[in-house]
Amino acid sequence: MKPMGTITKYYPFIDEETKTILGSLMDESNSYYDFVQRMSIKVLKEEVPVNLAYLAAGHVWWCRIEETKNLIQEKYKNVPCIRPWVFPHNSIERDQVMYHDAVVEAIDKVLDSSAEDWMETELHLLHTFYHWPLGDVPSLLEPVEKAKVLIEANPLLNCFEPLICAFKGLAKRREGYTKDALIVYQRGQELAEVHDDSLYMYMNLLEQADTLVALNIQESLARFEELYDLALDLEVPYFTGEVLHDSGVAFETAGEYDLAISSHHEKMKAYGMEDIPDAFPSRIYSSLGDGQKALEVINRYFEYAEPVETLVFHLWKAWALALVDRLEEAERTLDTAHSLIIKSGSERTLGNYFHFSGVVELRRGDFLAALDLFEKAWDIAERIPAGTNQNRALFDLARVEILLSNHSKDSTKVVVPGKWLCKLENFAVEHDLPGIRMQAALLKSEFYQSQGQLRDALGTLQEALEISDSLGVKTLRKRISDRIRELNQLLREAEVSTEKRKR
Structure with missing residues (x-):
């Protein structure tokens, strides 16, 4: 593959040996994913500079190659800068909430060891990945602001600006300023093009497409087509699955439920997880009024999954239970969800809690309470x-x-x-x-x-x-x-x- 800014952005900061190895690996590779796999093999089989091991750990994290990630962590367990990249990040809510404190602790240990500014900037942004579902928007942006201070002190670090745009857009969207969020994502996309960074391009395009779902569904679906092509070009299975997942939500929003369910099935194939229950079709079946099918799907997920505090899935289960008139169970499930909502501080999720509580009242026959x-x-x-x-x-x-x-x-x-x-x-x-x-x-x-x-x-x-x-x-x-x-x-x-x- 040709040299890509996703990798060459590190060149101003790293040693010559690491640059030489990266250049050779890019020459040998057919795609970004192939490059990450080749880099990982080299890092695992040979003694390499710490910078290369750090980059391998980071990009394996981006690609969600769990087995390789764990092998790198085992080999470099005594190298502090590798540790922050060990934590899972496959579910916005579950993994981010579950691992946030551990990620921050690992990052703090790196910062205490006088990390270089480029590494410190990237680790602040990693923190933001795990931080944004927690607390209010100012605290959400705290690690982003730390990264911006470093960039202002060293303009060479502006290669990280596209990712900052993605997080600032997320903050705008969380506050309800969806059109402002789109402007920020567009800026991030433009900066990613300038830096030839396909990874950050993907991030901003994905957030843009997700935001457009509520504003212009056809434009959103067009963005997802563009994203799907980019994911195929990068050859990262996780990205392909992520695009299929989010486009499934777009189809669901359009009321094209059959394509939504199909997208979620294809997503699980892309992840290599066809035999693992997927919770998302439950919401679609409930939207179609098929509470029995929705309950079967969400129960299969709960039987398979670890007993983790996944808020939205509790809400979907409550919805399905209400639709089949198991109202007391639905209320108990909503009580569980409510305690998690208080912890998350998510107003949008609170809206869903109100909604599904209303479904319980509707099924009970208290129409005025449901209306409220x-x-x-x-x-x-x-x-x-x-x-x-x-x-x-x-x-x-x-x-x-x-x-x-x-x-x-x-x-x-x-x-x-x-x-x-x-x-x-x-x-x-x-x-x-x-x-x-x-x-x-x-x-x-x-x-x-x-x-x-x-x-x-x-x-x-x-x-x-x-x-x-x-x-x-x-x-x-x-x-x-x-x-x-x-x-x-x-x-x-x-x-x-x-x-x-x-x-």
Whole structure:
């Protein structure tokens, strides 16, 4: 492969022997991943400069090559600068929260040994990887600010600026400033291009695509296509899986649930983990209203996984339990989740807690309590959008609105959809979410049918079939077609009944 800035950015700071070895390895390699593997073999089999061992440990961490990472750690266990790169980072919430303190302790030991400024800068940014789910935004950015001070003192360190942009964008997004976050990510992408750093380019593009999910789904999917090509070019299986995972979330946001589930299956193949349960399809099945399937999926995950405090999975389990009317279990699971929410300080997750608590009240029949909780969830989702959280909140607000309307029928009232159902429809159209539009049509047809307006219910669904024939909405199209057949049957029966009365 050609020399890449991802590696040559270290040249101003490292010894000549390490530079020579890196140059030879890049000449011999076919891709970034191939290079990292070759570098690791050399570091494990030969006595090499500490700088090379450090770079191998860091890039193996980026590639998530767990076995090789552990072998490097074992060989260099007495070298302080290697230790910070040992900790897992495969789950934003689980691994970062679990290993944060150990990472900081390992980094502090390196800093106490008078590390060079380039290494210190990179380790502060490693700290940020494990820090950003914890506490408020100022504390989140504390290690980033330390890195910036070092960069200001030594302009050669500006090669790390693209990664700083990625974290600053994350902070903006966490505060709810999604458009500002996109500007920062774009700056990071431009700087990564200047430095020819594909790794930092990947990081900023990924965050950009994830942020766009809640703003412009089609643009987000276009970014994911670009990312997928970059991941294939780098040949890092973890990156390919990560892109498939996040694009699965984008498809889920669009209501293209079949493609979302397919993306998660392909993700597990990319990770080489086809036989390991994946929790994410549980959320998709719950979004489709299939609580039994959702519960089966999340239970398989909990049976396999270590008993770790993974907040979102507890929330998804509570949602699935509520949908199958195991309400006491759902409430106990929500109690577990709530204690973890307090620890995480995540307002967006608090919104999900409100939402799934609302589902419990909805299933219990306390529609006013459910409405209050769904409105709280929507308030947070509107301020801190993640795509799926907005869809969920609007769906259940519309659903409980219909149920309340059914319980207070007024024969003098004109039957029209309520404000939340209208808001759901408009939201799906404005954000170009084809599957969500089709789901909204199913809900609207239920509303019309509950009011005895079968022809309006039928017309709504017939129009919905014209929205999309994508593979992603295969399940929804079948549901709509089945409902159309049911409504046609009801209309025929009504006509026969009318004819009999006329006789």
